[in-house]
Structure formats: C-alpha cells, structure tokens
Amino acid sequence: MTISKTVAALSSSEIVLELKVLKAIVEPPVQALKARAALKDGYILQISESMGPDFRRYSYQLQKEDATIKRWDNSPHWKDLKTFPYHVHHGNEAEPRESPEVFIEDILREVKKLLSSNP
Template sequence: MGKVLMTISKIVSALSSSEIVLELKVLKAIVEPPVQVLKARATLKDGYLLEISESVGPDFRRYSYHLQKEDAMIKRWDNSPHWKNLKTFPYHIHKGNEAEPRESPEVFIEDVLREVKKLLSSNP
C-alpha cells in the first residue's frame, strides 16, 4: 500500500497544524482496532472547503478528499474501485465538472494539503 498507513489521530494532527486550515470539524471518528474511520470537514483559506473520509484496516484503505469552493467541486481524490480502465486503478482524481476521472497515484492527507497550498499560492 505504499506509505505506512496513517492513523486517524495523525490525519487530524496534520489538518490541525496546517496553516491553510482555518477550522476543523470532526464529524465521525471511530477507533476500534483494527479498524479506524474518520469523517471531517476543514474550512480552508480563501473560501475553500475540504471534506475528508478515510477508513483503514489491516488489509484495506478507502479514502476520499473532496475540495470545493462555494458549491463548485475543484478536485476529489479517491480510490473507489469503479474506474477499472485507469492504469492507477483504483486511485484516481476528479477535476471540476469533467465527466471522466484522471489517473492519480495513491494520496494521503499531506499530499492533498500540499496540492491545496499550491492552488492557494497560484491564486493570490
């Protein structure tokens, strides 16, 4: 699975310590070894919103990081196993209102925060 799986507390810590996160709301947190589940919403600088959904266990990881501004989706990184034609299956990214997703490597919260920082710095 690439990188070592992040625990829910590490994801919350990464969000809480990020300078682009203005407010973090944990909507659901379950830590019942060996399974952990997190659903959270982060209000970001410049009116962006990031919705986080992560479930991890000994042999699985499901995630969705949904970035939007107002009512418009900007990007969503996820690994729902429904785009089998992609080389990076099940990992993919949805951009704006494009009908088909694009290939993407597996991502973690640090990757998403790094991408959002780039987006914010390119839109002064």
C-alpha cells in the same frame, strides 16, 4: 497512516482555519474519519477515510462554495485507469484522471500550491 495522524496534519496546517470532526471511529483494527476543514480563501475540504489491516478507502473533496474543484478517491470503479483504483476528478468532469495513491499531506501540499498561485 492513522486517523489521529490525519487529524494532526489538518490541525497543524497553516491553510486550515477550522476543522470539524463529524465522525471518528477508532476500534482496532478498524478506523474511520469524516471531517470538514474550512481553508483559507473560502475553500472547503471534505475528508473521508477508513482503514483496517488489509484495506484503505479515502475520498478528499476540495470545493469552493457549491463548486467541486477536485476529488481524489480510490473507489474501485474505474478499472481502465493505469493507477486503478486511485484517481482524481477535476471539477464536474464525468471521467476521472489517473492519480497516485494520496494521503492528507499530499492534498494539503497541493491545496497550498493552489492558494499561492491564486493571490
């Protein structure tokens, strides 16, 4: 996955109304992206990714107004989880839940399901 693929996935998604790239760094071999996507039904997706030859860090935060709905990330601080370092936070829960590694396509699919279940 590259930063340009993330931007392309967001730009081509039918649930993304507006995409603002706040920061993009492409200096091989390191890439970084900070972006904010306005989604259908008033949802916002905050995107933070950085990657290099031997690392990938990400955080995808879905929110509506000021309320966090979910945040997927791989910050290495929940070592007791079977999926360490990958995890997801639901709402304002302090403890995260296990999650597989995710990419922007996974997040967009999950948000699309959420939107279709809330007519």
